[in-house]
Structures are given as C-alpha cells and as structure tokens.
Amino acid sequence: MNVFAGAANSDRSRSPEEYVRELGLAGSAHPAAIGSHPDRSGAEFAAELYHATGGWKSLTRTVLEIAEHTELPADMTSTSFADYVAQLASLPELGLTDSDEKIAFLLSQMTSFTKPTALLSLSSIRSLDLGDSSLHDAEGVLMRLQMAGILVLDREESGRKYLHVPVFLAAALRRSASEWENYSSVVDDLAGALVDHLEKSQSVDPQVLADVTELARRNGLWSVLVRLQETIGLPMFLLAPRAVCAAYSGLPAQVLEQEPELSALSSLADSLLTRQNNVITVETTRDALVEESRSGRMRRFFSETITPGPPQNLAQDEAESPLGCFGKIRRLVGLAQSGDHAQAAQAGLQWSGEHGGHRSLLIIRLLTAISMFHSSEPRRALSILHELELVADERHVDGDFLLPAIGAWTALVATVSGDNERADRHLEWLFDEFSLPNIIGEMVFPATHIAAALRALDRLDLDRARQEYELLAACANLGPLWVYLPVISVSIAILGASTPPELLLSNDCVGRPHDSTSISGKGRDLLGASRSMVHIGLGQLKWAESELEHMSVASDLRIVLSVQVELIAGRYENVVVLADKWFYHQYLTPQSRASLAALKATALLRTGQTAEARAEFLTALGLSIWVNSLLPIASLPRPDRLGLLDLTADAEEWDRAFAVFGGYFRSKDDLFFRLREVGAISVDEASMPQLTDGEAKLLGLLAQGLSIMEISVELQQVTGTVKNRLSALYHKFGVTSRAEVVDQAQLLGFLNS
Known part of the structure; x- marks a missing residue:
C-alpha cells in the first residue's frame, strides 16, 4: 500500500474552498445552519464543519443528513455528537498502513496535543503491537498522518503548536477500534502514560489533563480518576474545569462503592455544576470553589469524625481497613479536629514516606507540619514547611490553597517561635503574590491574620493588630487556632487599655472555647498565659499564680510570667535569681530571654543598682532588636519602663533599634514616645499577703x-x-x-x- 495514498484521497477535500464547492455549502445561509442558529452564516457553518471533519466528505454528508431531520447542536465539536455521527457513518478509507491506522486511533483518544505528548504516548504503549519500525520512526508516522489529513493543526498557544485528529474522524476511529481484542489494554496503557506524564512534569498541561479525564470517564477507568485526584487534586478544577467537572460529576453509585475515594470530588463536581448552571469557565469555577470553601460545605468532603479517646493503633487500623491517600488526609484532619495533634503528627510522618500521589503526599506533609506546631514541635514543623515550599512552588496554580497555606503556616510558626525575620519575609510574600481568593481559604487566612496581628503587636502597631484581629474573627472556621482570638485581644488590651475595667473585660473572653476538644496543650498554655497576664496587670497575683500552675512546665511563657509575678509582688532578689537561672534554658526563645533580662533590669533599678540595671536593660534591648520585637520592653511596668528609657536614652543601641523599627516610626523620638505611652494601666506593684x-x-x-x-x-x-x-x-x-x-x-x- 502506498503510505502517501492519503495525500490524493478522493474522500477528502484539500482546502476549505474546495470543501465548500464540492459539498454545495456556498451561500449566505445553508439550510443546516438555520433553526436554532439563525445568525450563523453559511460560511461560518462550512468553516465549523471543515474543522470538525478535517475535510472528510463522507463524514460531512452524514452530518448534513442528520441536519435534514433535526437541528444540529450549538457545539458541533462536542464528543457526544461526534460519537452519534460515528454510529451512522463508516470510517473513511484513510489509505494508511495497519500500524499507522493504529497510531491514528491512539491519537484519536486525545482532543488536542503537542508533538512531544504524541511522541511520549507512542513510546509508552506496548500493547498496541505496532512493530519496531513504527516505534523507531515515530516522527515519520506523525508526518505521514499530517500529510494524509488525519492530523491537523488545532491552534498555537504560548509558543507551542497543538495538533488534533478532527473530532468526527476521531470518533469514527474510536468506534472502529472498539472491536479490537486488546482495545481495553491500549486505552489503559495510554491513560497510565498520560497520568505518569502529568505526575512527572514540572507543570500540569491543562490539555493533557482534559484528555486523560475524558478518556478515563468515557472508558470507565475509575482508578485513573483516583490517581488524578491523588496526583493533582483540586487544582484540576482550575486547570481544565469543563473536562474535570464532566469526568467526576454524576458517578454511578456502583462506581462510588467500588472506588469510595471518588465520593468527595464527585459530590464537589456536582455542586460546582449546580452553582455555575453548567456555564463553566476557569473564573466561574474558581469563584464557585471559593464559595464552597466559605460556606463550610467543603469541609464535609475532607474530614471524618473521630471521637476523642485513647491513641489509635495505626498499623492495626491500616491492616483491617487500608486507607488510600484521600482517606489518610481525611483521617489526619479528623484527628486534628478531635484535638489529637500528637497522633496526627505521628500518622502523618508515617504516611509521608509511603507511596502515593504527588499532591496527596504534599498535603499529608502540610497537615503533619501543622499538627507538629500544635504539639509544640515548631522546629520540626518549620523544617517540613521549608521542604514543602521548594516543591509546591513548581506546580502552583493561581487560586489553589497549597502554596499560600505553606507560606501562611510558615509565617505563623516562625512568629510564635521568635523567627520574626522569616515571618516578615513570608507575610510580605503572601500579601504581594496571592491577591486572588483561594480555595479552602481556611487553610490560609487564619494563620496569615494571626501571624500579621502578632507581628503588629511586636511593633506596638495596635491599629494594625486590631484590623487583623477583626479579619481573624470574621473567619468561619478557625479550628484549634481560635485560641489566638482571646490571646490577641488580651495583648491589645494590656498595651492599649485606658481604664482598669477595659483590661478586666478583656479577660472575659479568654477560655470560652469554640470547641474545647480541639485545644492542644500549646493552646491551653496560651489561654492560661493570657489570663495570667490580665491578673498580673490588675495586681491579682494569686489568680495569676493559680493560672501558671496549670501551664506546661516546659512553657517559656510560664517561666517569664512567673518572674513577672515575683517583680510585681516586690520579691526582687527572687527576680534576679530566677532570671539568671532560666536565661540559658533550652525551653526559652530569644524573645523570652529578652523579657527575662528586662525584668531583671527592673528589679535592679528598684533596688538602687543603677549601673547594673542599665547594663541589663541594654542586653534586653539588644535581644529585642535581634528578634525584631519591642514587646519585652513594652511589657514592663510603666514607671520602671520610663526610668529605664531615661537611663539609657544616650545609648547607641537606640540607633540600632531605630534602624530596625524605623519603617514603622517617623523618628527615634516617635519610637521613644510609643514605648512610653503603651501599657499605662497595668500595676507596677501589688504586695501579696502571705497566709498560713x-x-x-x-x-x-x-x-x-x-x-x-x-x-x-x-x-x-x-x-x-x-x-x-x-x-x-x-x-x-x-x-x-x-x-x-x-x-x-x-x-x-x-x-x-
């Protein structure tokens, strides 16, 4: 057979002009174009037909025969209409060798593809039985298919040329090949090769994604849909919304029973189609996903209810009921919601090293880092987050939550750990780079607002802290992060209250849990510290001590506040001894060390040791500059703070302080004024009766x-x-x-x- 026979095939028109002339499609309005599309001209109709048929006249005549009996669909290139045409038409005589026709069938499974994707597909499909010659000359095969009119240019996009098999010809090829004995194996191999390609690529090609989802749904390859869910996840809806919604929506009950991991995305796809009234674009899909997140409906897809109780035996649970990647994510979320962050961290570490889809493993590691933070392991959490950031950045899709969530949690963990330089860098990155609304915003916004509020407090910027507090309070679902609402509120009150009742009222909201089961040990320490700070500010030292007794022994907040109680009680020798004892302890962050040095300086000042007080205060100031926080200075009783500021006003360290904080103050005098002004209500001394x-x-x-x-x-x-x-x-x-x-x-x- 002549391999170039297709070039002179009588069934195919070589040009649109020849096509119109030979099929009698000339005229201002062809009858087939009238009906539900009266505005479509004959020329437009002919152009659409030529694009859909590739100029193959036998396929065109079948379409025209259909048009004589019924209106044609608005989108003549839809796969469903093409499949209908293929039922009524025979496969044209293509003039190809058997091997080339098999390759044409293979390519007909994809809607539109680049040459590299086509070559990848050919090299990956061993079940097609092409023979060595075709595999070794894959580029020659593509050239012959183009010359025969089987492959035509679809479009050029971002500097890349996309080819396609005309939609009606592709449907006819698929129908003809469906009688092959190894048809299912070929389709399985192609789908697997395309998913492998998506998983290994630095970025996901939306067209390849659309093709493989359509291929999987059309041929019932449900395990392929599971793989895509694990490999790419929710960004699928942002990359190829129409194809992905069509593939995952309306899955039969028996399919969901066979592949329960598909239940969540199937329900989500149904909801998205309903929200968009079947008018699907990237923008409408992103808006619908964001709205699903805000309404809280998304949470039902991605968590399971776990009753608090003794630690679970993960190995035994896995043996009895193996979990897929999606099931593991749901389990981790459920454990965190039940307050078992240590168990969640342990499970996450175990599952992070197992085989699974790229996207799912990244989410498992993110949830693991979050649980480690709640389990008071911030250094390990930061290490995991840093690794994730490097990997997730390569495949980020605008509107997705993963990369900004990694940035937000890095900012929060860094802030709480005293790594304020890293926190500021990530906050600036978040505010500059991620202006679009995010799907599953609850993974991003609460952590961002908490970090931003805490950093504002470090700079004594109470207006910004209040603004971030209000944004945090407006978040629909805070989970265990709700504890930061009273923590931030109390801190603002201590620094900004003008009357004692204001300070007292701030304590009313502390310890009223939204969900007490989700409070971590770290969260309980934060609440106890907040209550203790208010009691110290009001001189209620016995209450403060009672709160401190219930805090973790390893809490640096407990150590600092215990020394502060000694100061307010007038036990200055104890302050000096305790500050020296704890200063180099492993539990303390640099910011806590700054606070201890400041408290020791105050005790020395009160006992008349002026020179020693000045030296110790400058140590505190140096540490405060290093950690980029003014709170260790601002938290001192106001009369002592004023005295220490006057005592060190001529020190060069204040020039360094203004160099660090100058972006937030007009001058060094403005910085001094702010340090003198805040915390005006807290008592400086409260003599405590000693009772038997x-x-x-x-x-x-x-x-x-x-x-x-x-x-x-x-x-x-x-x-x-x-x-x-x-x-x-x-x-x-x-x-x-x-x-x-x-x-x-x-x-x-x-x-x-």
Missing part, C-alpha cells in the same frame, strides 16, 4: 458568711481567739472589716468571686 493554712481556712469561712460563733464552733476555738485571728487577718490585707477583707481577698485571687 489556718488563715486561708478562716478566710474561706468568712466568705461563706459564717458568724464569729459559727466559726468558733467550726474551728473548735473560743470566740476571743477567733476575734484575735480576724484582727491579724484584717491587718495583713490592710482593711478593718470582714466585708472589706472578703472583697480584697477576691480581688487578689485568694477567693472565688
């Missing part, structure tokens, strides 16, 4: 409203002894009546109010 066990019991009986006679009976003491002990108790609290001693005891935290 007997005096504490006596105080409790007074609070119960017992009379002296009733107290005498309860304590088995004569009334005279009780009266003497009451007088001594009044003296310790500096009051003269039982009502006053109860009020004062409540204020200082000795009694519940």
Whole structure:
C-alpha cells in the first residue's frame, strides 16, 4: 500500500474552498445552519464543519443528513455528537498502513496535543503491537498522518503548536477500534502514560489533563480518576474545569462503592455544576470553589469524625481497613479536629514516606507540619514547611490553597517561635503574590491574620493588630487556632487599655472555647498565659499564680510570667535569681530571654543598682532588636519602663533599634514616645499577703458568711481567739472589716468571686 495514498484521497477535500464547492455549502445561509442558529452564516457553518471533519466528505454528508431531520447542536465539536455521527457513518478509507491506522486511533483518544505528548504516548504503549519500525520512526508516522489529513493543526498557544485528529474522524476511529481484542489494554496503557506524564512534569498541561479525564470517564477507568485526584487534586478544577467537572460529576453509585475515594470530588463536581448552571469557565469555577470553601460545605468532603479517646493503633487500623491517600488526609484532619495533634503528627510522618500521589503526599506533609506546631514541635514543623515550599512552588496554580497555606503556616510558626525575620519575609510574600481568593481559604487566612496581628503587636502597631484581629474573627472556621482570638485581644488590651475595667473585660473572653476538644496543650498554655497576664496587670497575683500552675512546665511563657509575678509582688532578689537561672534554658526563645533580662533590669533599678540595671536593660534591648520585637520592653511596668528609657536614652543601641523599627516610626523620638505611652494601666506593684493554712481556712469561712460563733464552733476555738485571728487577718490585707477583707481577698485571687 502506498503510505502517501492519503495525500490524493478522493474522500477528502484539500482546502476549505474546495470543501465548500464540492459539498454545495456556498451561500449566505445553508439550510443546516438555520433553526436554532439563525445568525450563523453559511460560511461560518462550512468553516465549523471543515474543522470538525478535517475535510472528510463522507463524514460531512452524514452530518448534513442528520441536519435534514433535526437541528444540529450549538457545539458541533462536542464528543457526544461526534460519537452519534460515528454510529451512522463508516470510517473513511484513510489509505494508511495497519500500524499507522493504529497510531491514528491512539491519537484519536486525545482532543488536542503537542508533538512531544504524541511522541511520549507512542513510546509508552506496548500493547498496541505496532512493530519496531513504527516505534523507531515515530516522527515519520506523525508526518505521514499530517500529510494524509488525519492530523491537523488545532491552534498555537504560548509558543507551542497543538495538533488534533478532527473530532468526527476521531470518533469514527474510536468506534472502529472498539472491536479490537486488546482495545481495553491500549486505552489503559495510554491513560497510565498520560497520568505518569502529568505526575512527572514540572507543570500540569491543562490539555493533557482534559484528555486523560475524558478518556478515563468515557472508558470507565475509575482508578485513573483516583490517581488524578491523588496526583493533582483540586487544582484540576482550575486547570481544565469543563473536562474535570464532566469526568467526576454524576458517578454511578456502583462506581462510588467500588472506588469510595471518588465520593468527595464527585459530590464537589456536582455542586460546582449546580452553582455555575453548567456555564463553566476557569473564573466561574474558581469563584464557585471559593464559595464552597466559605460556606463550610467543603469541609464535609475532607474530614471524618473521630471521637476523642485513647491513641489509635495505626498499623492495626491500616491492616483491617487500608486507607488510600484521600482517606489518610481525611483521617489526619479528623484527628486534628478531635484535638489529637500528637497522633496526627505521628500518622502523618508515617504516611509521608509511603507511596502515593504527588499532591496527596504534599498535603499529608502540610497537615503533619501543622499538627507538629500544635504539639509544640515548631522546629520540626518549620523544617517540613521549608521542604514543602521548594516543591509546591513548581506546580502552583493561581487560586489553589497549597502554596499560600505553606507560606501562611510558615509565617505563623516562625512568629510564635521568635523567627520574626522569616515571618516578615513570608507575610510580605503572601500579601504581594496571592491577591486572588483561594480555595479552602481556611487553610490560609487564619494563620496569615494571626501571624500579621502578632507581628503588629511586636511593633506596638495596635491599629494594625486590631484590623487583623477583626479579619481573624470574621473567619468561619478557625479550628484549634481560635485560641489566638482571646490571646490577641488580651495583648491589645494590656498595651492599649485606658481604664482598669477595659483590661478586666478583656479577660472575659479568654477560655470560652469554640470547641474545647480541639485545644492542644500549646493552646491551653496560651489561654492560661493570657489570663495570667490580665491578673498580673490588675495586681491579682494569686489568680495569676493559680493560672501558671496549670501551664506546661516546659512553657517559656510560664517561666517569664512567673518572674513577672515575683517583680510585681516586690520579691526582687527572687527576680534576679530566677532570671539568671532560666536565661540559658533550652525551653526559652530569644524573645523570652529578652523579657527575662528586662525584668531583671527592673528589679535592679528598684533596688538602687543603677549601673547594673542599665547594663541589663541594654542586653534586653539588644535581644529585642535581634528578634525584631519591642514587646519585652513594652511589657514592663510603666514607671520602671520610663526610668529605664531615661537611663539609657544616650545609648547607641537606640540607633540600632531605630534602624530596625524605623519603617514603622517617623523618628527615634516617635519610637521613644510609643514605648512610653503603651501599657499605662497595668500595676507596677501589688504586695501579696502571705497566709498560713489556718488563715486561708478562716478566710474561706468568712466568705461563706459564717458568724464569729459559727466559726468558733467550726474551728473548735473560743470566740476571743477567733476575734484575735480576724484582727491579724484584717491587718495583713490592710482593711478593718470582714466585708472589706472578703472583697480584697477576691480581688487578689485568694477567693472565688
């Protein structure tokens, strides 16, 4: 057979002009174009037909015969209409060798493709039985198919030429090949090769994605849809929205039973089609995905309910009921929602090293890093996040959550860990690069707003902190991050309150959990520290100590606040001893060390050791500059802070401080003014009565409203002894009546109010 016979094939018109003339399509309006498309001219109709048929006249005549009996669809290039035409038409005589015709069939499975993709497909399909000659001369085969009119130029995009088999000819080729004995194997091989190509490529080609999803749905290759879900995930909907929605929507119940991992994306595709009224574009799909996220509906697809309880045996669970990648993601989210962050981190580390789709493994590692952060392992979390950022950046799709979520959590973990330079770098990157709304924004925005609010507090920018707080409060689902709402609110109040009641009111919201089961140990420490800070600010040192007792021993906040209690209580020797003891402890961050140095400087100043106080305060200032935070200075009692500022005003360290913070202050004087102004309400001294066990019991009986006679009976003491002990108790609290001693005891935290 002449391999170039197609060049002179009588069934194919060589040009659009020849096509119009030979088929009688000339005229202002061909009858087939009239009906539901009265605005379509004969020339436009002829051009559409030529593009869809590739000039093959036998296929065109079948379309015209259909048009005599019914209206043609608006989109004549749709696969469903092409398949209908192929049922009524025979495959044209293509004039190809058997091997070339098999390759033409293979390429007909793809809508549009580049030459490299075509060559990749040919080299990957061993089940097609092409013979060595065709495989060794793949480029020659493509050239022959182009000369025969089987392959034609579809379009040029981003400097790349896309080829295609005309849609009606492609449908006829597929129908003819469906009778092959190895048809299913060939299609399976092609789909697998295309998914491999997508997984290994630095960026996902939307056209290849569209082809493989359509190929998988048309041929019932459900495992291929699972692979795509694991390899590319939600960005599929942003890259090839029409094809992906068509592939995943309306999956039969038996398919979902066979491949339960498809349930989530199938439901999501159904929802997206409903939201868009079947008018599908990248923009409308992104908007619909964002709206699904905001409404909270997305969460039902990506988490499972786990009842809090003893740690699960992951190995046993996996053996009894193996989880796919998507199931593992749902399990990790469920564990985190139940508050079992340590178990989630352990599971995530185990699953991160297993085989799975590229995208799924990245998400598993992200969830692992988040759980490590909640489990008080920030360094390991940052290490994982850094690795993820390098990999995720290569395949980022605008509107996707993964890369900005990695950036947001890096900013938050870095802020909380005291790595403020890294935090600022990532916050700037987030605000500059990711202006589009993100799908699953709850993975991005809460962490971003918390980090931004905490960094604003570090700079004493209370207006920006309030702004970020309001944005955080507006987030629909904060999960375990809700604890930062009261933490930020209390910090703003301590720095900015103008009256004691304002400070007291800020404590009301602390410890009212949105979901108490999701509070991590770190979260409980943050809440306890916030309550303790308010109590210290109000001079309620007993309450502060009570809160500190319930915090983790390894909490650097507990260490710093315990020293602060000693300072406010007037136990200055203890302040110096404790500050020296804890300064180099492994638990402390550099910012906490700055706070200890500042507290020690205050104690030294109060005991008249001016030179030592100046030196220690400059140490605190140097550390504050290093960690890029003014909070260690601003958190000191205001009278002491003013004294230390005056004592060191001539120090060169303040020039360095302005060089670091100058972007947020007009001048060094403005920086000094801000440091003098904040934290005006917190008390600087609150002498705490030291009570014996007997005096504490006596105080409790007074609070119960017992009379002296009733107290005498309860304590088995004569009334005279009780009266003497009451007088001594009044003296310790500096009051003269039982009502006053109860009020004062409540204020200082000795009694519940």
